[in-house]
Amino acid sequence: MAIRLRTGDAEPRANIRLSQFVYNGVIPASGSPDSIVSRQGRGIRLRIVAVVLLAGAVWLAGCSTGGPRRTAPPSETGGKAAAPQAPKKKPAEESIIKAEFQKAEMTWADENGVPVWKAQFKEATASQTGESAVVELRGVKASLYRNGKVASSLVAPRVVADSRSKEVRASGGVKITSAVDGATARCERIVWKSQEDRIIGVGAVKMIRGNLTVTARSFEADTTLNKARFTEAELSLD
Amino acid sequence: MRRIAIIPALIAALGLYVGLVGAGSFTIGKMKLSGAVLEWDMNKLTITAQGNASFVSLGPDKPMKPGTMQLKSIKAASIRVDLVRTKDKTFTAKQAVATGGVVIDAKQASEETDQAGAARIVVRDVHATARTASLPESREVVLLTGDVLVKITEPGVQEPVAVLAGEALTVSLKDNKLRIEGQASKPAEFTITLKEEEKK
Numbered sequence: 001m002a003i004r005l006r007t008g009d010a011e012p013r014a015n016i017r018l019s020q021f022v023y024n025g026v027i028p029a030s031g032s033p034d035s036i037v038s039r040q041g042r043g044i045r046l047r048i049v050a051v052v053l054l055a056g057a058v059w060l061a062g063c064s065t066g067g068p069r070r071t072a073p074p075s076e077t078g079g080k081a082a083a084p085q086a087p088k089k090k091p092a093e094e095s096i097i098k099a100e101f102q103k104a105e106m107t108w109a110d111e112n113g114v115p116v117w118k119a120q121f122k123e124a125t126a127s128q129t130g131e132s133a134v135v136e137l138r139g140v141k142a143s144l145y146r147n148g149k150v151a152s153s154l155v156a157p158r159v160v161a162d163s164r165s166k167e168v169r170a171s172g173g174v175k176i177t178s179a180v181d182g183a184t185a186r187c188e189r190i191v192w193k194s195q196e197d198r199i200i201g202v203g204a205v206k207m208i209r210g211n212l213t214v215t216a217r218s219f220e221a222d223t224t225l226n227k228a229r230f231t232e233a234e235l236s237l238d
Numbered sequence: 239m240r241r242i243a244i245i246p247a248l249i250a251a252l253g254l255y256v257g258l259v260g261a262g263s264f265t266i267g268k269m270k271l272s273g274a275v276l277e278w279d280m281n282k283l284t285i286t287a288q289g290n291a292s293f294v295s296l297g298p299d300k301p302m303k304p305g306t307m308q309l310k311s312i313k314a315a316s317i318r319v320d321l322v323r324t325k326d327k328t329f330t331a332k333q334a335v336a337t338g339g340v341v342i343d344a345k346q347a348s349e350e351t352d353q354a355g356a357a358r359i360v361v362r363d364v365h366a367t368a369r370t371a372s373l374p375e376s377r378e379v380v381l382l383t384g385d386v387l388v389k390i391t392e393p394g395v396q397e398p399v400a401v402l403a404g405e406a407l408t409v410s411l412k413d414n415k416l417r418i419e420g421q422a423s424k425p426a427e428f429t430i431t432l433k434e435e436e437k438k
Contacts, residue, residue: 181280181327183280209278209280209329210323210327210328210329211328211329212278212285212329214276214278216276225280226279226280226281227277227278227279227280227281228277228278229275229276229277230275230276230277230278231274231275231276232274233272233273233275233276233287234270234271234272234276235270235271235272235276235278235285235287236268236269236270236271236296237268237269237270237271237329237330237331238268
């Protein structure tokens with residue numbers, strides 16, 4: 001894990017690297033990232049609340065502009081755009097990194113630095129063990145990459161990404177839009193296997209491409225939705 | 239009473255032939271395609287339904303014109319539809335191929351004259367089974383192959399008015415020809431059931 005702060009710019013930024021996940025956000029003008037770092041066993045947990053606008057106004061009072069400082073977790077009403085969970089009292093030995101950003105986003109690149117995905121989110125929780133990390137994002141709008149190029153976009157209330165398995169799981173009503181031709185797929189939940197270039201969607205599937213509409217129980221598709229396999233499906237051509 | 243005869247067979251063939259010749263409506267058009275598994279490949283522009291595959295034509299629901307035929311549905315183990323992309327980025331179905339236990343239902347409308355000399359439109363049900371069926375891109379030929387059996391029935395009449403059986407049925411809309419083929423060991427057959435008034 002690495003935390004890098006850059007406050008000399010017009011928009012001071014913070015950058016946190018957790019395995020292959022990199023968080024990037026603008027530090028509110030009135031403050032700086034607020035972090036507490038400790039360790040629990042070999043793992044590290046990180047919690048980020050993105051305050052998209054007016055973050056400065058809700059930034060913890062008393063933050064200095066010079067860099068991180070240790071403080072208590074913010075209250076649940078930490079920002080309008082944020083939906084942070086009520087902070088739980090952690091045991092003394094538990095490890096938490098907590099930071100707030102404006103315009104927070106997370107990028108995920110593979111071992112060669114080729115982007116796998118890029119996501120904007122409202123809230124994130126992450127944990128790292130060894131070289132792998134698992135992040136849970138809420139209020140997510142993400143770009144899914146294939147061979148370094150955006151293949152589709154994803155919108156979902158909840159996303160869990162695992163750097164070890166290279167899988168992204170989205171739930172709560174997912175919408176995927178192909179970057180190729182704007183085809184859309186909606187379903188209850190998906191698993192995106194980035195290394196296999198495969199999306200698996202389950203529950204009330206509805207895929208629309210031009211005047212083609214498919215309803216199905218489940219589907220498997222490549223990341224661009226160009227090839228897809230549906231079960232218990234009906235296609236209509238209007 | 240059933241007879242196997244050449245002349246009635248020709249009449250039956252002509253009836254089907256006329257229906258298909260005027261088949262401007264014999265196009266794929268709007269449709270529904272369903273199956274246990276459905277695959278689309280937008281690189282090849284194909285859609286394949288497998289497992290109790292069903293193709294339902296969603297043509298306009300309006301009275302049929304005499305000399306026309308409307309495809310209602312195809313059921314088969316597998317149905318593949320090839321698409322073309324139009325300039326406005328929509329899709330149309332250009333051809334379809336059904337394989338395995340094919341069942342086709344269609345309607346055929348023809349104008350006939352009753353004994354009083356009055357013209358009337360008769361809509362008959364066409365029920366065909368075969369191993370494969372294809373609606374090629376040209377839309378001018380319909381092909382049924384493998385143990386082809388076609389039954390033409392009139393509404394309210396259980397007994398088919400005509401039955402065609404053979405190994406392959408080709409309906410050429412372009413050349414105005416209908417060709418049914420048999421095998422040396424199993425010749426093609428036309429069977430027609432005469433109505434009571436026709437027997438007299």
